[in-house]
Amino acid sequence: GTKQTSDPAPQAVEPNSIIKIGVISPFTGPAARTGQEFKDSITMAFSEINNKVGEHPIEFKWIDSESDAEKAARAYESAIVNDKITVGFMDWHSWVSVSCMEVAAKYKMPHFFSYGATDVVNQKYKSDPGKYEYWLGKAWPTPEKLSIGYVKAVEEAINKGLWKPANKKVALFGVDNDWGRGFCAALAEQYKAAGWEVVSTEWVGLGETDFYPLLNKLKGLNVSMVAGTMSDPSSVSSLIKQSKEVGLKSIIASDGLGWVGEWYKLTGDASDYVIDQIPQWTTPEAKKFQADFKAKYGYEPGAAVAGMSYDYSKFMIKVLEATEKDYGSITTENLFKEGKEKVMTGQLTYTDGLLMKEYKYTPETFPDPVIDQDHYMFPVVQYFGGKGSVVWPDAYKNADLKIPNQ
Amino acid sequence: MILETIGVCKRFGGLKAVNEVSLQVEEGQIYGLIGPNGAGKTTLLNTIAGVHPPEAGKVFFKGQDITGLRADKICHIGMARTFQIVHSFPNMSVLENVMVGSVFGSRRPVDKPAKKAAEMLNFVEFPLSHDTLAGNLNTIQLKRLELARALATNCKLLLLDEVAAGLTPGELIDLTILIRKIRDNGTSIIMVEHLMKLIMDVCDKIAVLCFGEKIAEGTPQETIENQKVLEAYLGTKYVL
Amino acid sequence: MLEISGIDASYDNLQVLWDVSMNVGIGEVVAVLGPNGAGKTTMLKSIMNLVSVNKGKIHFLGQDITGKPIHELTKVGLAFVPEERNLFPAMTVMENLMLGAYTIRDKKTIKETFSRVFDLFPRLAERKKQYAGTMSGGERQMLAIARGLMSNPKMLILDEPSMGLAPQNVLAVFETIKRLSSEKVTVLIVEQNVNTTLTVADRAYVMEQGRIVMEGSSSQLQGDDHIRKMYMGIV
């Protein structure tokens, strides 16, 4: 006979004295390099408060997503069931978010600030806001809210007469998963709207490093512009490096080339002229963080990864503190309430981060953060010798788009 | 007539291993097949028993055309064989090996396969315990085992490929008796053999293959007096 | 030359040889006879250390070779032609023979041995380029013996060289053995073809159920009743 209990008895709410934060990230697998940065920057942020919020010691459970939706969901579930985490935090991949949202809903586990960016996450959230409300805020907006920069930047150059492209054809490439597909879909729309013809979209597998066939195909298409994105550092740097080897003449927009700090070591000057939309270490605090991080961990942090997750860690600390203040204790449920009532509504924000002026959510934008010059914005940069000069938007701009001899 | 082949051919690459061979084997006969090494004897048996279909020619068993039938089908209609290079089930016991024959060998399964298998092992005078693993047997013992397994299929025609190789003359006498006994139980036999003594003793009719072709056929006495056979096979100085 | 004293040998838990002793003198052709499963092959394999010996010693030219690795036995001057031939099927006749001379480093000696072997087996000289795997049974047997001779052995050990051969090839093999003995190569041979074997051998041992039961000169044994009945099929 099978023992069937009806609904589980509501878990006895005891004020947890230890707070266990479950951080989902790819600690192994093709994107492990990113996971490493997350881990280090989160550790750094929390060690600044001695891993303590009020009287509560903080512990971390590093949940390895291995860049795989299923493995991530299982690891997340096991962290909830076995390790009894108090709250979920972070995540780098859209497809991982999609699967972990399900787990969070099943166990009513509030989960803050996941990087899973593309529209699938928003759609899933909107398909049943009551069920998925535990997925509290994305750290990164859907691509279409930002990627227009890639179109604007080149259009501007054309209008200024800096560039007279032989044709207005663009070829897209993307990693074959929710991120790549979502990003390319957004980009295709925006290029088409600006009068470009999208002649081809190429998908590549996660972790691929040999792009000669792809690049030869792109070269054969004779397009003025190649744009796209990948999620793992080795793929994207290999692509850029090899594009020079085969002599691809098109301008390349490669979203995320600079996500990890050491990318330039892998590409060399093949990255010259490549454009990328990515936050920069501009403020003194940011530069200080960059140097501290390097001194502490021995490698160059990436702004979008280590830098921004540092900001979100601070935000998280703020949420923890506010929860204690508002509800007297930091429990899973109280954190959820705090998230739903304060963060989602824009009452609780984090200002003056290393990279953004303000991290803020409103019911209109939720689950995305507010995007504008005063809140959250990525500039488009063009690389030369491993350094990016900002070419868009005008507010931050310090150089014009340069065009290689085509 | 229990078996008839008409113009059977089989080639391997450029090599005509069997070329236009026609045989007729009567019911109740022991039919010998001799010839130099590499003459195509084994290959001929293989084409008859369905290991590989012939490229040309026909094979009839009891008047039925069996050309190109699969080996297990051929076994089911009553033709069993042993191999020159023995094939056994090394991880099964001797009894289990033979039981494979008694269970699967005929279309209608025997009611007591284990009993039948034991009977057959006794019939071929298998020297060791029936629980021995086949993997532990030597070649000679394996040949006996194969013989028992073939007989357990209730066959009407038995193809034997060098069952006597490696036997001492004393053991050969026992084998001669055994082969006669099998025939007397109503099974016709085609046997490939190099030991002329055995061939001369038991065969009713002999065919000689050489380079894939049949060069002579007849009673044992006729055959060994045939000049062609002497040259091609026996060698002039041969003593039995 | 070869002296086996009181060896026991077994496979797993099954003992096959019991206190077997025999010796072979220089230049002799010695035969081992016996029914199937008597342990003849096992005895040869124990000499070659392909089966390990539980008890007893084997001396070759005064040297203890019990348990010596096989590849070193060739250097001492033993050559073995096993029942299974163990040729290299995907290599040519020439390559097989070259490997036979693996332990010999001197190019000149190898060359001389080649001409000697081709003298003995003109058939092989004709077929230098043929793959061993495509040769007929008789030719393969010749090749196996020839390969054994390529190491210029002091003693050749043959296991059932006539098995599976057509009558004319059987004759050829025995002819070869005669010629070898006339060239003063010591030969130890296991055979079922008792009649013919006894015409080429000087002496013979009879082995039954893992024990030596009889020994004597060929002519002695040819006259023995037991032998005539059991092994020669003469009633």
Add this chain to the structure above:
Amino acid sequence: MEKAERGFRKGMRFLRKFGLTPFGMAMLFALAVFPLVIQDEVITRLLISALMLGALAMAFDFTAGFININNFGYAAFWGVGAYTSALLAVKLGVSPWLGMLAGGVFAGLLGLGLGFLTLRLAGIFASCMTWFVALAMFAVTANWVELTRGTSGLSVPPLFHTTENIGYYYTIFVMTILTYVGLRVIINSHIGTAFRAIGQDIQAAQASGINVTKYKIMNFTISCAIAGVLGGFYAHFVGIITPTVMNTSHTVEIMVLSYVGGRGTIWGGLVAGLIMIPGMEYLKGLLELRLLIYGVLMIMVMIFFPNGLAGLYNKFFNLLGESFFEKGQRVKKGGEERGGRAEMKN
């Protein structure tokens, strides 16, 4: 009194037909009451994984240990079952229970095809064929994004809408028993003899009247169908599947269980699963060191206990002069050497 004893004996013999020995039944009983006695979701989840992988290992052994072809692509059939059931539920709203069956049917059909493809192959060639087919199946699943969402994964509705796992536990428990008993009954019948014969010498099997095609295909179909049903279960249990379920690494995991358990025993895989899966979980905190240990363990087992747990078990009971399991299940000594060689030269 005597009558009762005779009745008992008869009963035991009857049960033995289904591969149930006193020892085995004691184990099953322990498994049946376990979650009732120890109510711990963590342990229950672990046991679910252990049972599922154990059942897969048994069905894998059905091919590898009997007809002697290692289905390198086994996980792909598991994955096909998972995707079939998941897609039916997601796209057509079919009940997961029916979906699992459908998964079994579809995987079985593909297994049938695989059986045909490997007909003329033996040894490592056959294994590689199964592997390539599986890699192709994986690639199709990963690239048919419109249907499967590709590598992004597919969320699947659960079997039971609770956070408790006991329902899943008894589902997989019953499935595992059915798998074991079913396979055992087949193996103990003449069909099993045919499988073993084919595994040891195809030519001899055919010459003795065994229809190699029929039995080989039958074997592949059954083994793959079981994988399919279990795949369906898995999909609804974890709630999300990605093409990585079809990865060779999963086949390896299953294969290791069946080898560590003991080839050709069926039950070995289950026992190995029940020991190793919780064991590995226990070591999880060690991160890569854990996998390192796993690898070293595998190496040690291969060098020192190539017959696996069943070999140890037999050694142990041979020492005691006792045998709880039937003879046919024993890992045979000696003769395998020849089998090994034959396999090599193919």
Add this chain to the structure above:
Amino acid sequence: MDPIQLFNIVLTGLLRGGLYALMAVGLSVVFGVMNIPNFAHGEFYMLGAYFSYFAYTNFHFGPVSSILCAALGTLIIGAVMEKTLFYPLRKRSKKNWIMNTFLLTLGISIVLQNGAKMLWGNTYRGITQYWPGNISIDSFKISNDRVVGFSIAMLTIAVFWLFLNKTRMGRAIRAVSQDETGASIVGVNLNVIHTLTFALSCLLAGLAGAILLSISPAYPFMGLQPLYKSWFVLILVGMGNVGASIYGGLIVGLLETFSYMKFGAGWQDVVSLAIIILILIFKPRGLFAKKGVKSISE
């Protein structure tokens, strides 16, 4: 398709294929001689990449010496591994040898992958180029590294082929692959040959990893793809056929690039696998299996 693009594809495919061939030769020799289906072959490729990386970046060796370092390093590790793992297994049991060694190699692969991860972490360690610069033929451009890499691969295979066919040692290796007992009877020391063979095979894999360092950076799990590919080649051409591995490698390389162009990434695998499966159906022993020879020795 215009001729220039065709030329591009063919050249890209050939360059890829050359390295598959190099991997496959090692795999095939170890399988042929020792009956070991080596599923840790990819990990030696990985080790080769790491060794070359460290030699090149940390010790500032030149490209050639870095690659040689990798070759030497994998050779030594291979030899040690044979002596410490396969040799004892061989001594202990020959039953089920193929499957036991198969699992043993899987164990080795897990250990090497995770060992590398523990030692060197998850970062990608790549270099931009050994030999900076391109070669241009008309509008077709190709990096020096690929051309040199291809040449090294071909040269190595040629040298290896000569070694196997024309030297005493090489002949002994082939002899062992065909008949172990036969080989030991003529005086070949099996232990030496086994160690040598395994070590050489590891060297070939390590060399491939080192050559490709600028294309695929060193990473603990990088060995998987090359392992797949070398098994494709091996099964496609048939067992133990060193010369034919070149054709096999090139065929697989071309097949991949062509199906990439036609069907895009991802489906490329489906197409090339389907073709290989088809070939296997009609040629179960592989395209270049030596006819007649093997079947008789069975």
